[in-house]
Amino acid sequence: MATRAEWTERVERWERSGLSAEKFARREGYRPKQLYWWRWKLRADGPSQPSPTETPRFLPVHVVADLSPVVTEPIEIALPNGRVVRVRPGFDPATLERVLALAAEEASC
Known part of the structure; x- marks a missing residue:
């Protein structure tokens, strides 16, 4: 069989x-x-694995520039304690992380 x-x-x-x-x-x-x-x-049953005699085919790939929109407005992060942090484009992620940690504390800033 x-x-x-x-x-x-x-x-x-x-x-x-x-x-x-x-x-x-x-x-x-x-x-x-x-x-x-x-x-x-x-x-x-749908597509199966290629047979050993079948050569895989690759399609050409063209890389283009990142066309995502440029953000020019600051974003606002509202924290549960009522504080709001405004972040301008081009911020430093490490600095933002420290600022958010401080702003999230219950004690007064």
Whole structure:
């Protein structure tokens, strides 16, 4: 009994051959109905891993500049204690972290 991998390879060879299922199956020694069923089954189960004989294909990739909008307005961070921290674009993350820690304290600043 042939495995799934063997049937995958058979169906791929049949599709590449350009032959009808009847001619291809007769040449290979099995029934056309088996080819049709396995083609349906393999497609229904979704894509499988590429066969060892199949060379992976890569698509070209083009890198473009970052087109995200430039933020010019400050952002506001409202803390649960009611304090608000305004941060301008280009801030230093380490400094912001220290400021937020201080602002989050319950004691008066």
